[in-house]
Amino acid sequence: MQVMTTLPQEDLNAVPAAARAAERDGFDMIATMENRYEPFMPLAVSAISTDRIQLGTAVAIAFPRSPMVVANTAWDLQNASKGRFVLGLGPQIKPHNEKRFSTPWSAPAPRLREYVKALRAIWRSWELGGALKFAGDFYTFTLMTPNFVPASTHQPPVPITIAAVGPHTLKLAGEVCDGVRLHPFCTRAYIEDVAMPRIETGLAMSGKPRQEFQITGGGFIATGATDAEVETVAEWVRYRVAFYGSTPSYWPVFEHHGLGDLGRKLNAMTKQGQWEQIAGVITDDVLRLFAAIGRYDELADLVAGRFGGCTDMVYASTSSDIQPKIPPEVLQDIQRISTPFKGFKAAWS
Numbered sequence: 001m002q003v004m005t006t007l008p009q010e011d012l013n014a015v016p017a018a019a020r021a022a023e024r025d026g027f028d029m030i031a032t033m034e035n036r037y038e039p040f041m042p043l044a045v046s047a048i049s050t051d052r053i054q055l056g057t058a059v060a061i062a063f064p065r066s067p068m069v070v071a072n073t074a075w076d077l078q079n080a081s082k083g084r085f086v087l088g089l090g091p092q093i094k095p096h097n098e099k100r101f102s103t104p105w106s107a108p109a110p111r112l113r114e115y116v117k118a119l120r121a122i123w124r125s126w127e128l129g130g131a132l133k134f135a136g137d138f139y140t141f142t143l144m145t146p147n148f149v150p151a152s153t154h155q156p157p158v159p160i161t162i163a164a165v166g167p168h169t170l171k172l173a174g175e176v177c178d179g180v181r182l183h184p185f186c187t188r189a190y191i192e193d194v195a196m197p198r199i200e201t202g203l204a205m206s207g208k209p210r211q212e213f214q215i216t217g218g219g220f221i222a223t224g225a226t227d228a229e230v231e232t233v234a235e236w237v238r239y240r241v242a243f244y245g246s247t248p249s250y251w252p253v254f255e256h257h258g259l260g261d262l263g264r265k266l267n268a269m270t271k272q273g274q275w276e277q278i279a280g281v282i283t284d285d286v287l288r289l290f291a292a293i294g295r296y297d298e299l300a301d302l303v304a305g306r307f308g309g310c311t312d313m314v315y316a317s318t319s320s321d322i323q324p325k326i327p328p329e330v331l332q333d334i335q336r337i338s339t340p341f342k343g344f345k346a347a348w349s
Helices: 012-025 041-047 067-080 094-100 108-128 167-176 188-206 227-245 248-256 260-271 284-290 296-307 328-335
Strands: 002-006 029-032 054-057 085-090 160-164 179-182 214-217 220-224 291-295 313-315
Touching: 002 328, 012 029, 012 041, 029 041, 041 054, 041 067, 067 085, 067 108, 085 108, 085 179, 108 160, 108 167, 160 167, 167 179, 167 188, 179 188, 188 248, 220 227, 220 296, 220 313, 227 248, 227 260, 227 284, 227 291, 248 260, 284 291, 291 296, 296 328
Parallel strands: 002 029, 002 313, 029 054, 054 085, 085 160, 160 179, 179 214, 214 313, 220 291
Antiparallel strands: none
16 A cells, blocks of 8 residues: 655645655655645646655645646656656546636536546647647647657556545546546545445546555544654544535435535534634544544554555545654555556557
8 A cells, every 4th residue: 555645735845855754764655735826837846856656636726727837747757756646636626726716617527537537638649749639628729839848758558546525526536547536525425335336437437447446535634652642643533524525525425324414504603704613513433434443552553444455545634734643564564555556558649
């Protein structure tokens, strides 16, 4: 099992040291998120500051960016990192698209399908030659003169993963992507009963073997060297569960556990401005549905029990504000947990 950690995104000057430390400690990937800060620039700094560790967005918001813009950015990151970049995309919810990014909204799954196919068409045109001819319902790319074709990276194709919670995007991930980034607002039962059947349906449609498809995330980890440190992180996770649980888009996870009323209560509290009180309605039992919680010396067994057999890569951190200090020997114990994923497809098709 692989382990991902996050980069500090508030200051690019802090990124080189953080990236090298994550590589030295033995993390498999360093990732950025699109919350308060731009997700690609820290990875560019990391690409030229490290040698082995994978780099990824977890995730970048797709629809405010043209696929052509993302194609160029990913191409440059793949070249700078010598093939270590993994693109993670997410649709975000309607209010954020319309009111935060001023981006027109449409059903996310059909648009994401086209987005992924457009990226691959652009990259194939650049790497293998031939005219760029992509025409869909949302995106059309038919102009690519030699002046705008970047030099070949001689690297494998950039793997594309998407964030998925609902059944349509879960199926889409298996059908057209190289992996899925499950939201941390997720339980083991939801992965087993809902996510995996949908992903497997998509994989069957595409013919992609499970060994070339990576499942990432699907829960939180709250850990530390002492019980007090664990408790501090667990309380941060408790608030995140309440925060995500207040949003209707994530209620299918609550509903799967008969907790629909909890989601509606949280939603009502946020509409009343009770943001400081929402964590208080998340009980310990609910919290443990969403997280593996324990000290470093307990962590490998807890991760195996919470994520084993479901997830290929876990998030050691789901925030750029939290930089976990998991000891290298504990990381190695987690990495010994067997997973189906063996590696992304390396050949151009």
